Amino acid sequence: MQDNAKIEEVLSTLDKGLPQALDRLMEFLRIPSISTDPAHKGDVRRAAEWLCAELTSLGFDASVRDTPGHPMVVAHSPKGDRRALLFYGHYDVQPVDPLTLWDRPPFEPEIQDTPAGKVIRARGAADDKGQLMTFVEAFRAWKEVHGSLPTDLVLLFEGEEESGSPSLRPFLRENAAELRAGIAMICDTSMYADGRPAITTQLRxxxxxxxxxxxxxxxxxxxxxxxxxxxxxxxxxxxxxxxxxxxxxxxxxxxxxxxEELSNELRSDWEDLGFDPTEFLSRVGLKHPIGEQGRTGLEMVWNQxxxxxxxxxxxxxxxxxxxxxxxxxxxxxxxxxxxxxxxxxxxxxxxxxxxxxxxxxxxxxxxxxxxxPASRMDISDPAFAAAKSALSDEWNREAAFIGAGGSIPIAGDFKELLGMDSMLIGFGRDDDRIHSPNEKYDLTSVAKGARSWARILAALN
Missing domain, CATH: 3.30.70.360 (Alpha-Beta Plaits)
Structure with missing residues (x-):
């Protein structure tokens, strides 16, 4: 466990360095790394090389790895005696069509004032460049304060997530010994609907x-x-x-x-979320849940x-x-x-x-x-409770273990091919408009996301 004064120093360093962190994110967002469009093949590689250079400058042993499609970025911190952590994100982005529905050019990022606060408006701001950079900025501040990176980190940043990840499973198989860790951290997710911090522990x-x-x-x-x-x-x-x-x-x-039926711990967490299925359906012009009778709304969308x-x-x-x-x-x-x-x-x-x-x-x-297949994480692993506590401390709200109705295949791939569970922790919001025109990412998510990862690193170190 890290000294509390050191943790506070890392958090203070992140706060002071936020303007420079935003400059770096803006530079990253200007690269149109659209993996589905062959015309942007060079841009996807440029984004990989940009990331690799950033990580190398922090002291990671980083490299751009070729695949039959777009490259992977792999990086390692120095070896130590702690439990290894693998951090996964993706640097490719969705196409921007229809361009006419954007209020500004999608690869000319801008900080905007909105009624809910400041946001970064650009393609990839939330999915997934802004989220990925919360990792990187936490590592940067950690090194500045401690003089070195945390040990036993493995970073895997993909360039094909938005085009179906055709190269990912072969890459994991071929490099399993190098990439295998104690647990994986996946940032390509969101907080709960009301902005409550959460760890997604199961996926359909x-x-x-x-x-x-x-x-x-x-x-x-x-x-x-x-x-x-x-x-x-x-x-x-x-x-x-x-x-x-x-x-x-x-x-x-x-x-x-x-x-499987819900555990008592997850059932309690889900009940505390106060999910109202009628209100949820009202957002799309409906009000009557149609699902297996005798189940709660969250069971219907997460566990059934x-x-x-x-x-x-x-x-x-x-x-x-x-x-x-x-x-x-x-x-x-x-x-x-x-x-x-x-x-x-x-x-x-x-x-x-x-x-x-x-x-x-x-x-x-x-x-x-x-x-x-579905993915369900073993939350009896003490790392889950430690990360949940770290998130609660940062956001001043009790973090929750939640499910997801959709599928994030990478979590299943890590389980099947590398034999490890994943923590899915992200700071996106329901209104981020990912995959749609005018995508955005809250500045609060940028700042507190990086602070959250610093706290999690301290809790697991």
Missing amino acids: GLYGEEITVRAADRDLHSGSFGGLAANPIQILVNALSTVKDSNGRITLPGFYDGV PTFEINGITGGYTGEGFKTVLPAEASAKVSFRLTGAQDPEAIRETFRAHIRAALPADCTVEFHGHGAS
Whole structure:
């Protein structure tokens, strides 16, 4: 445990150096590192090289590592005898389209006054350059005060997160011995909805499927064939409608194998958040929760698996009216998974369910879209309690262990390929407009985010 005077000195150093830290972040944000656009391949590398130079200047052994796609930035602090920590973030950003909806050029960052306080407005400000730099600034202040970096740090900054991370898993496999640590720190997340600091301790997995049912060899006149010939839309709708029962529970055999109930500690934390599902739905023009009966709102979105129909097509959808029986119909569906559910087993069960609903002379074709399991962290690890306490001290609010309804595959990759849990701690806000025009990041998040990481470093050192 670090001396309290030293911790305060690090925090004071961060406060005094905030203007220079903002200058560095602005410089970083000016690099249009859009990983999905081949025209910006050079900019993505320039961002990696910028990061590498920053880390080298702080005393890290840093390098830009080539992959079949965009490069990784890997850095190490000196070896010591403490538990190693891996810090992960990404330096690539989303495309800016539609450009006409931006109030200013997306790669010309600006500090703006808003009714809620000062913000940085730019693409990548919150996702994920601003968050990533809270790591870097905490390391910088630590070195200035202590004369050296914390030992046993491993940094992995990715350049393909916004384009599906095609190079990440092979890179982790090939460099597992070098990257493996005691626990990972992931900054690509947000605080709880009301600005309460939080550690995300579980993420739902995801399995997607596209189904196409085919019947006759062409579209048919419904007057001549209606009531006699198979209708692929009706067949598909009937099959999908029986995946859930009237209580919102999924009917596939064995589907709930591996689903775990909340621990008492997490249930207490979640109840203290005061989540109001009616208020949450009111933001999108709804008010009645539709989920598995007998579950709280947060259980529905964080801890229970789901089945959703994301799109369905078939037949005539143009202007006017056309009385046909379509030759084929398609649907796109997704399952959010929790606990130890096996996405591959669910894939096979779901496909069998669809096949069983087909008449003998109809066919079905499937196209899978990803199959990643859920991630749940072991919060009995003392590091979680220490980090939670550090966050509470910084924000003067009790930090919470929360879940996330979405999927962050990197946490699962670290668990599967490197054998370690992750702490997902970020300082984004719900209104940061990530992936949208006019993205922003609060100056409070920049300043207190770096202070939070300094406190966490002290608590875990």
